Amino acid sequence: xxxxxxxxxxxxxxxxxxxxxxxxxxxxxxxxxxxxxxxxxxxxxxxxxxxxxxxxxxxxxxxxxxxxxxxxxxxxxxxxxxxxxxxxxxxxxxxxxxxxxxxxxxxxxxxxxxxxxxxxxxxxxxxxxxxxxxxxxxxxxxxxxxxxxxxxxxxxxxxxxxxxxxxxxxxxxxxxxxxxxxxxxxxxxxxxxxxxxxxxxxxxxxxxxxxxxxxxxxxxxxxxxxxxxxxxxxxxxxxxxxxxxxxxxxxxxxxxxxxxxxxxxxxxxxxxxxxxxxxxxxxx
Numbered sequence: 001x002x003x004x005x006x007x008x009x010x011x012x013x014x015x016x017x018x019x020x021x022x023x024x025x026x027x028x029x030x031x032x033x034x035x036x037x038x039x040x041x042x043x044x045x046x047x048x049x050x051x052x053x054x055x056x057x058x059x060x061x062x063x064x065x066x067x068x069x070x071x072x073x074x075x076x077x078x079x080x081x082x083x084x085x086x087x088x089x090x091x092x093x094x095x096x097x098x099x100x101x102x103x104x105x106x107x108x109x110x111x112x113x114x115x116x117x118x119x120x121x122x123x124x125x126x127x128x129x130x131x132x133x134x135x136x137x138x139x140x141x142x143x144x145x146x147x148x149x150x151x152x153x154x155x156x157x158x159x160x161x162x163x164x165x166x167x168x169x170x171x172x173x174x175x176x177x178x179x180x181x182x183x184x185x186x187x188x189x190x191x192x193x194x195x196x197x198x199x200x201x202x203x204x205x206x207x208x209x210x211x212x213x214x215x216x217x218x219x220x221x222x223x224x225x226x227x228x229x230x231x232x233x234x235x236x237x238x239x240x241x242x243x244x245x246x247x248x249x250x251x252x253x254x255x256x257x258x259x260x261x262x263x264x265x266x267x268x269x270x271x272x273x274x275x276x277x278x279x280x281x282x283x284x
Contacts, residue, residue, distance in 0.1 A: 011073065018068050019077060020060025021047055024093075024120075025168070029059045033074035044081040051129060051156070052122030055081050055089045085123065092121040099128055099151055106146050114138045117165055127154040133165055163188045166212035173210065173218075180217050191215040195223045198230075200252075229254040233272060242278045 015033030022029045032047050039045065043058045068074070081089075100119035107114060114134040121128050128151055132138075140157055147155045160168075163181060170182040181188070196208055196219055210216050230252070234240070238249045240261065247268070251260035257272045270278070 012065060012068065015065050015074060015076070017062040017065055018074055019045075019058050019062050021045060021056035021077070022059045023054060023056045030056075031060075031068070031070070031072075031074060032077045033065065034062065034077040039077070039080060044086065046078045046081050046085055046123060048075045048078055050075075052127050053078070053124045055085060055123055088123060088125075092123065092125060095125075096121050096128070100130070102150055103130055103143075103147060106143055110143055110146075112138055112140060112143060114140070117160060117168055121153070125153060127156060129156045129158055131158050131160050131164075131168070133162065134159055161188075162212040163214055163217075166210065169211075171211050173216075175218075179211065181212075185217060188217065189220055191217060191219050195219040198223055199226045200254075226254060234259065234275070240275075240279050 012033060014035070016035050018031050018033050019039060020029035021032050030049075032045075039058055039062060041058055041061050044055055045058060047054055047056055079085075096119040099121070100116060103119065104116055107116065113136065114132045117131040117133060119128065119130050128147075138159075144155050144157070166179060167181040167185070171179055173179050191214065193203065193205075193215065196203060196215070199219070199222065201208065205215075208215055208219070233252045233254065234249045236249055236252070240247050240249065242261070245263060245265075247261035247263050249259060250262045250267070252258070253260075258269050259272055259275045260267065260269050261275070262268070
């Protein structure tokens with residue numbers, strides 16, 4: 001067991017090992033420091049986070065602190081979760097549902113333009129965190145007063161984005177598989193329409209958008225491959241002479257390796273290999 005004092009300030013030098021911990025409904029593991037190696041994979045532990053005390057599951061077994069390369073400071077693993085901690089955690093899940101209902105009623109009474117997504121208590125129940133969506137800034141000062149008086153805890157209202165909501169709610173994508181954000185994506189990169197253009201997709205925003213209303217995160221998966229493959233193709237609009245006729249490169253297909261050329265009289269689709277053979281075997 002760890003004999004870690006919750007009130008002590010720690011540096012990474014105070015720890016002998018570090019572990020990876022994943023939280024309830026979370027997908028990503030976070031590192032925490034500890035002073036012994038009596039913990040194993042799948043042990044539930046109580047840790048100190050920036051939000052307060054929380055219970056998490058060890059997903060990365062203890063590693064010697066000398067191998068920790070990040071410059072970020074580690075928070076401590078306080079102890080292995082005991083029966084009392086686990087019971088408190090289960091009770092908190094039930095109380096969070098009740099707290100969410102209270103908050104929803106107050107939001108309605110105050111006519112606030114915000115959509116509540118979730119509610120969580122810290123393990124010691126000193127803080128309750130509400131996540132919400134809103135198109136604009138919300139003045140929730142009155143809401144905070146009401147919630148604090150009814151729930152007798154510190155209140156944190158955390159605005160999240162549309163992608164965070166999709167991650168929390170889950171669902172199936174157009175590919176028929178569970179959403180990437182709710183299965184393995186831990187961070188969201190900015191997805192611009194330029195990626196769709198680079199992959200020569202028809203620019204139809206509704207069809208290129210996910211359940212969050214934002215452009216598909218998967219547009220980034222093959223973007224670099226398209227950029228690399230396109231380097232071997234002629235530029236669109238390039239003028240070439242084939243069989244003593246002038247053609248313009250009007251379209252390319254990097255998947256089938258085909259090139260479309262056209263002039264006023266005809267349109268031809270030829271393979272990339274044949275294209276370069278007919279233009280004397282070299283790029284023009």
